[in-house]
């Protein structure tokens with residue numbers, strides 16, 4: 564495994580797995596958020612400034628193995644060109660003669676973007692073209708068929724370049740052709756790009772931090788999505804702050820009244836178990852003490868602020884209250900390492916966004932005082948961006964699912980393939 568910083572791309576063609584899976588406007592197909600494209604720029608620039616040529620490959624959306632214009636990567640070309648300041652080439656197929664010709668003609672300093680990898684079912688290794696009533700035998704046969712043709716798909720992609728770079732952190736938790744298999748064709752010439760390198764550095768910094776207290780702030784809708792993460796973090800953190808919809812499973816499990824707040828009835832025992840485990844490990848758990856309750860899940864609902872465990876029937880908690888904001892902010896501002904995943908309330912609605920904003924500000928404040936802060940997970944990142952606080956956080960992760968899995972302690976296929 565090489566480090567991209569030390570690798571010489573002079574005279575080489577690098578095939579780079581980037582994550583250009585960006586949101587597009589449904590009518591105009593214009594890119595509505597280019598964060599992921601910007602994230603890949605340092606790697607692209609390193610390759611071309613170093614005298615190499617870059618062949619960029621990505622997926623976009625879920626075309627399920629079929630060519631569909633709305634998922635074409637041609638839609639992202641104007642944004643790449645805007646950021647780089649020059650024209651890039653586009654191969655309307657990621658493999659085959661045309662891709663080969665484009666790649667062969669590519670000169671040093673040039674960039675070629677390949678069409679969506681997922682126009683081929685070989686990318687995900689899934690048999691999409693199966694009849695709905697396919698038998699188990701047919702399903703098995705189809706899988707074998709896709710796996711067989713995946714080899715050809717990989718060979719064709721590999722033939723385009725001399726070295727392989729993986730910089731698609733957002734898909735690093737998927738064992739797909741371009742993320743975890745293509746690397747085999749470049750045994751001496753594979754590496755992570757700068758984006759994956761910095762994501763790994765930020766996550767490892769939190770997981771192995773000696774800068775204490777280490778505080779994890781968990782929010783979002785469901786406990787069930789975050790159980791594994793919470794369990795892994797219990798071995799590492801000093802403080803665990805819980806907010807958002809998942810609060811109410813913990814409150815109900817402890818005998819509180821939660822009205823019609825979000826609750827996972829089948830996770831009540833687990834919530835108690837997590838609290839016991841935390842106690843055994845000496846982790847301080849902070850749950851909300853008050854909430855902003857609403858009489859409907861609606862931006863214009865009637866609201867009232869109440870203690871967390873006396874939510875009246877027919878009402879639901881949609882944000883943390885002022886006392887909780889004070890309590891959480893104090894813990895956060897006294898922390899030296901912070902991980903934040905998931906909003907404190909239904910921040911998409913103005914009325915219930917105060918808690919999430921306050922927590923974002925507390926994290927920014929702690930960072931200003933010297934703490935290391937990592938924010939990840941789609942919604943908390945959206946909140947930080949909405950508040951223009953991204954540059955006041957030490958690291959804002961680009962990969963929701965990938966970050967969660969890494970922080971849970973899982974080995975990500977896209978990472979393992981290169982690290983070994």
Ligand code: AMP
Nearest residue numbers: 783784807808880881905907908909942
């Ligand atoms: P997640 O994807 O698990 O991080 O969940 C994010 C979602 O949780 C956001 O869309 C929030 O609106 C939602 N959420 C946060 N707090 C609550 C709450 N108290 N009740 C219902 N939904 C919530």
